[in-house]
Amino acid sequence: MKRRPRRSAPATLTALFLLAASAFVAVVAIQMILNQTPWVSYQAIADALHDARWNDLIPALAGGGVALLGIILLLTAILPGKLTILPLHGELDSGASRRSYRSTLRAAASTVDGVAGAKLILKRRKVTAKVTTGRTNTDGLADAVRGAIEHRLDQINPVVHPTVKIKVHAARSAS
Numbered sequence: 009m010k011r012r013p014r015r016s017a018p019a020t021l022t023a024l025f026l027l028a029a030s031a032f033v034a035v036v037a038i039q040m041i042l043n044q045t046p047w048v049s050y051q052a053i054a055d056a057l058h059d060a061r062w063n064d065l066i067p068a069l070a071g072g073g074v075a076l077l078g079i080i081l082l083l084t085a086i087l088p089g090k091l092t093i094l095p096l097h098g099e100l101d102s103g104a105s106r107r108s109y110r111s112t113l114r115a116a117a118s119t120v121d122g123v124a125g126a127k128l129i130l131k132r133r134k135v136t137a138k139v140t141t142g143r144t145n146t147d148g149l150a151d152a153v154r155g156a157i158e159h160r161l162d163q164i165n166p167v168v169h170p171t172v173k174i175k176v177h178a179a180r181s182a183s
Contacts, residue, residue, distance in 0.1 A: 094168075095168075096165055098165065109166075112164065120156050122142070122152075123149070124141055130170075132168070134170050135161075144178060149176050153174050154172050
């Protein structure tokens with residue numbers, strides 16, 4: 009099971025922009041049909057575009073902006089996002105959400121004696137745990153936390169077994 013995130017935010021923004029542009033054009037067209045003063049004069053736009061040159065600054069910036077937006081939307085559609093469900097060994101279609109995966113690893117790190125708090129960062133092939141402790145002597149704490157997290161990873165049995173990196177931050181220093 010490899011669920012990818014939905015691309016709903018870029019698709020929604022694009023749809024709303026196109027809807028607003030289409031509605032604006034429709035309103036101006038209806039105003040012209042009804043012989044009312046349109047919001048934007050067609051003749052003024054046609055004259056401005058006719059007078060514009062390709063090597064002027066405004067058409068170059070507008071073209072570059074539209075091209076950049078198109079590339080961003082294309083890359084958003086093509087490139088895969090972070091997995092929302094991380095695949096696990098076992099049943100044919102088993103997986104764990106990133107949130108539950110992170111919280112169970114954080115709970116494993118918090119069970120180690122001397123750990124006051126833990127924050128986890130999940131990457132594709134790496135888990136980084138930032139552990140805070142009230143101890144002045146942090147010798148062996150990183151190894152104990154790494155062992156607890158790796159033990160929990162062995163219990164979870166993910167398809168991709170990440171490497172574990174531990175950063176220990178002592179709340180007070182030995183003076």
